[in-house]
Amino acid sequence: MSKVAIAKCQQYELEQVKTAIKNTLDHLGGLNQLIPQNAKVFIKINGLGPFSPSMGITTHPVFVQAIIQLVKTRTANILIGDNPATKEIHHVMKKNGVYDVVVQEQIPIFNGKTLTTIHNPSAKIYKTFEVSQEMLDTDVLINLPKLKTHSLTYVTIAQKNLFGFIYGLSKGGWHVKASNPLQFGEALNDLYGAILHAFKGKTLLHLCDGIIGLEGDGPSSAGHPKQAEVILASLDAVSLDRVAIELMHLNPEKAFVNTIAQERGYGEGHLKNITIVGEPLSTFQDLHFVPPGNTVSQFGLKLLKIKPLRNFVLEHPKIDHSLCIKCGECVRICSSKAMTIKARKFPELKKNLCIRCWCCAEVCPQNAIKKSKRPLVGRIVLKDRM
Ligand code: SF4
Ligand code: SF4
Secondary structure, eight states: OOEEEEEEOSSOOOOOHHHHOOOOHHHOOOOOSOOOTOOOOEEOOOOOOOGGGSSSSSSSHHHHHHHHHHHHOOSOOOEEEOOSSSSSHHHHHHHHHHHHHHHHTTTOOOOSSSSEEOOOOTTTSSSSEEEEHHHHHEEEEEEEEEEEEEETTEEEEEEHHHHGGTTTTTHHHHHSOOSSSHHHHHHHHHHHHHHHHHHOOOOOOOEEEEEEEEEOOOOOTTTEEEEEEEEEEOOHHHHHHHHHHTEEEEEEEGOOOHHHHHHTSOOOOOOGEEEESSOOOGGTTTTTOOOOOTOOOHHHHTTTTTTGGGHHHOEEEEETTTTOOOOHHHHOOTTOEEEOOOOSSSSOOGGGGGOOOOOOOOOOTTEEEOOOOOOOHHHSSSOOOO
């Protein structure tokens, strides 16, 4: 049986967070068992972009400090980091408050630029991956995702946070090859399979910061912070995500990254086969996360494999000129070259080239990229049919 430990934690107060994290880890065997003495540990935060901690987008600095202090009781050999899509990790950490913690705790930050190749022989889309070597060159990887909804993948929790193994801007290119949501879900699982393979014999520990999560059109500034007061821990990202989806009162059928992982046998996704320890799910019976807007049913996702249909059925990015500061981040991240910008002008969208990956909205510091209204045909054919 796969195990997911849950703890309630009301606020980002260091001792409270430490106690809650420790409780979850005790249910998984305890720190001594999970982290061998003097082991090499990599702490992988969610460092999506330069957002303030109160926005619920990135791993909160107090959460990071709590885990660092716990890990320090076992080893001094700790490295921390992530691979943000557009900005350099030091810049991101300074904005989201983690940098001060890391300096205070004297933990080195990785640079991510040294790459190595990992493989997934049974992959469906990508068989090999260029990933940051330092994330692999470790005995224990502690993955610190946030509890969030996501416009493209419905939720982003433990499994999706490992997309950060891929270095910086090269993430955007994935969407071109895996250009509909289901293909992207397969590609993310190809990566996850390769990571599982590379970590055979080592420890992959997932510890989700859900004290303040994100609901609505996540995973970035278009979402809304959600006080959820929960911490989840597991050695199985698929189980953790499945339990989290239940706790958020979202529809598990729409969380296709998770369902694909279950089908491929990368983890346990059937609730009846997962042992939940610590706080029971019933504690969170009143917790309801708002799903991302205009999500697409399983039927719709299959339909979207037909590329020309997209312009007729899907919403597209729309720039709010009153918010846009013409920084060009959306243009830099767009691997499809659908977003262009001329000097001192607002970005413009070439709709035919847009694959609706929503990377532009994810990196926009101003939440200036909105969804257009879904076209009438889309409203008819993509409505929920599950
Ligand atoms: S839409 Fe956002 S990312 Fe694009 S130029 Fe404007 S502010 Fe920058
Ligand atoms: S414009 Fe935005 S949604 Fe469209 S392909 Fe580019 S990054 Fe993706």
